[in-house]
Amino acid sequence: MDWNQMWKEQPTVMNMLKQSIEKDRLAHAYIFEGMRGAGKKHTAWLVAQSLFCPWQQEAAPCGSCSECMRIEHGNHPDIIVVEPEGASIKKAQVENLQKELTYKGMETAFKIYIVNDADRMTASAANSLLKFLEEPESPILALLLTENVHFMLDTILSRAQKISFAPPSTDTRTRIYQEQGVSEAAASLLARLPDETARGYNEEGTDWIVQGRALVIQLVEEVHSRPHQMLLTLQEKWLTHFKDREELDIGLDLLLFWYRDLLTVKYGQQDLAYPDQKEVMEKQGQRMPETDIANTLQLILDAKRRLRANVNAQLLMEHLLLRLQEGS
The missing domain is CATH 3.40.50.300 (P-loop containing nucleotide triphosphate hydrolases)
Structure with missing residues (x-):
């Protein structure tokens, strides 16, 4: 440079x-x-x-x-x-x-x-x-x-x-991760995580991020289209992947990035944490007004704060998903 x-x-x-x-x-x-x-x-x-x-x-x-x-x-x-x-x-x-x-x-x-x-x-x-x-x-x-x-x-x-x-910039951080051999899907998420969280991710860690990413995509789809399935996915997959409070906090970040992307797509911008999911987001965004997306973001931020206050993780996530489903 x-x-x-x-x-x-x-x-x-x-x-x-x-x-x-x-x-x-x-x-x-x-x-x-x-x-x-x-x-x-x-x-x-x-x-x-x-x-x-x-x-x-x-x-x-x-x-x-x-x-x-x-x-x-x-x-x-x-x-x-x-x-x-x-x-x-x-x-x-x-x-x-x-x-x-x-x-x-x-x-x-x-x-x-x-x-x-x-x-x-x-x-x-x-x-x-x-x-x-x-x-x-x-x-x-x-x-x-x-x-x-x-x-x-x-x-x-x-x-x-x-x-x-x-x-x-997020673009710069994404490029740095990709130059280190991280996949585009993982790099776009790692670039948005706090530096102290993302720094230690080796190949095994990025696989964990990619799996968490897939869970977010599945869970969001269930919240908005198959709500009868979401609590089962939470119990069998989400809570077994994001095992402790630190990992669950990252999972909430990944969920937060999804809904931020919804707003980004609504505004016609391109800087996405889930760039390959743009078409899905465009469809979902058509069904959700901006106010509902903003409320959803606030619910996730509230969940992150409650997590730090030692609230039971399973109850916290069940409450969050039910609130998200109500607003969908």
């Missing part, structure tokens, strides 16, 4: 960085925080290109000189990247980073280090980095990237400038 593309995705972030680069007022350390897919890594590399590119104009790197190309391919000797080893970033990794940064830059006097998933530093690693953030020994720029800024030490947060990235 080049400078102009990133500007379209994150105009506020890019404008802030552009002004700092042009005025030579970059802080010595930044925390880039935001959801996966927001462009934090792309932006970190673009900042590095901007600082090393001899042909940059208005902070935008040329993208084609030898400096830009080496940075793009991860081959610049004065840029160091730290990634988690296994589940965490360990103290030894930070100590190795500090050692590397004590050496003069191979080609410039300036060095950049990028820490991906900075929230995954162990306590000892974070404390080692803290001392280095306070007293850098040479011209150094630190870029700490995280999806979970609330897991980072307050002392580190206080010594770096935080830049918050806007959430990526």
Whole structure:
């Protein structure tokens, strides 16, 4: 992703960085925080290109000189990247980073280090980095990237400038999941789930989402066309698939997305969580006024709130389906 593309995705972030680069007022350390897919890594590399590119104009790197190309391919000797080893970033990794940064830059006097998933530093690693953030020994720029800024030490947060990235568009998130091999059906749903919910889905997890998706389609059809069947489906399929409160909350989200799609189709828009069900929704939408759909959405949101209040899951779902059926 080049400078102009990133500007379209994150105009506020890019404008802030552009002004700092042009005025030579970059802080010595930044925390880039935001959801996966927001462009934090792309932006970190673009900042590095901007600082090393001899042909940059208005902070935008040329993208084609030898400096830009080496940075793009991860081959610049004065840029160091730290990634988690296994589940965490360990103290030894930070100590190795500090050692590397004590050496003069191979080609410039300036060095950049990028820490991906900075929230995954162990306590000892974070404390080692803290001392280095306070007293850098040479011209150094630190870029700490995280999806979970609330897991980072307050002392580190206080010594770096935080830049918050806007959430990526649903289309962008869907594309990211598809690039990871997730099916279109699962990707369009995962893209709409909270990041902390969707992050851990491996192949088995996406199969679970796809099965849950099929249950939503079946249950909605029964609510509106075969109400005598819906409580049996709830008992035999829904409650055995969405087993605990956390899973049931996701099931209610999937149900919520269906009725949001109904409104979306009514308004003639295309951004659907269930894109392959558009024709079904058009027919269903013809039978449901907008006010009824809005009431249905409110009923589902109320059910999500009651679920968090430890209401019996089966009774909650039975009550919800009966209310949905009354409004169909």
